[in-house]
Amino acid sequence: GAGVSQSPSNKVTEKGKDVELRCDPISGHTALYWYRQSLGQGLEFLIYFQGNSAPDKSGLPSDRFSAERTGGSVSTLTIQRTQQEDSAVYLCASSLAQARDGYTFGSGTRLTVV
Amino acid sequence: AQSVTQPDIHITVSEGASLELRCNYSYGATPYLFWYVQSPGQGLQLLLKYFSGDTLVQGIKGFEAEFKRSQSSFNLRKPSVHWSDAAEYFCAVGGLGNKLVFGAGTILRVKS
Numbered sequence: 001g002a003g004v005s006q007s008p009s010n011k012v013t014e015k016g017k018d019v020e021l022r023c024d025p026i027s028g029h030t031a032l033y034w035y036r037q038s039l040g041q042g043l044e045f046l047i048y049f050q051g052n053s054a055p056d057k058s059g060l061p062s063d064r065f066s067a068e069r070t071g072g073s074v075s076t077l078t079i080q081r082t083q084q085e086d087s088a089v090y091l092c093a094s095s096l097a098q099a100r101d102g103y104t105f106g107s108g109t110r111l112t113v114v
Numbered sequence: 115a116q117s118v119t120q121p122d123i124h125i126t127v128s129e130g131a132s133l134e135l136r137c138n139y140s141y142g143a144t145p146y147l148f149w150y151v152q153s154p155g156q157g158l159q160l161l162l163k164y165f166s167g168d169t170l171v172q173g174i175k176g177f178e179a180e181f182k183r184s185q186s187s188f189n190l191r192k193p194s195v196h197w198s199d200a201a202e203y204f205c206a207v208g209g210l211g212n213k214l215v216f217g218a219g220t221i222l223r224v225k226s
Contacts, residue, residue: 041218042216043216056212056213099214100163102148102160107155
């Protein structure tokens with residue numbers, strides 16, 4: 001597509017529920033990234049996918065967080081048993097091949113855990 | 115590991131005045147450097163990037179940035195700020211690994 005598409009744009013969930021956040025990257029971009037932006041904070045790296053390589057999961061904050069990328073395109077970030085501290089904006093980005101190409105970001109999913 | 119410091123959390127400038135946003139990085143080799151802008155409720159938009167060559171890079175919306183290796187800095191500048199420039203600005207650094215590390219951001223307020 002023309003840009004990186006994320007859905008839903010807003011999600012309110014009850015503590016303890018599971019949520020899935022979706023990212024559809026730019027067609028032809030082989031790299032896909034998830035970041036988390038908490039209120040007043042910078043961007044915290046979560047996970048990175050590059051082609052068919054094993055993802056870099058080094059930023060996932062706990063085992064409640066997981067992500068997959070199917071067919072080298074769409075990615076889903078799943079948070080199990082959500083906690084209030086998971087409330088944040090989750091940003092997805094893609095790049096042509098390498099980070100030095102620059103990321104194109106989606107508009108994000110604002111997650112609120114009540 | 116790389117890191118980025120944006121010393122100013124908030125900056126307020128008058129419309130028409132010049133702007134400089136500071137960014138200092140830590141990285142052991144020549145880094146890739148970026149500036150992004152985020153308007154309220156939006157994702158981040160790439161303003162400009164540096165990874166080799168001329169140390170003064172031009173970006174969109176009249177912004178420029180200068181890479182100074184001796185100072186480990188990549189400050190963003192604009193000669194005349196417009197009210198529409200009010201937003202949050204993020205500096206980011208990358209290296210051989212493919213993920214970027216972002217600074218905490220600088221919120222720019224423009225007063226008329």
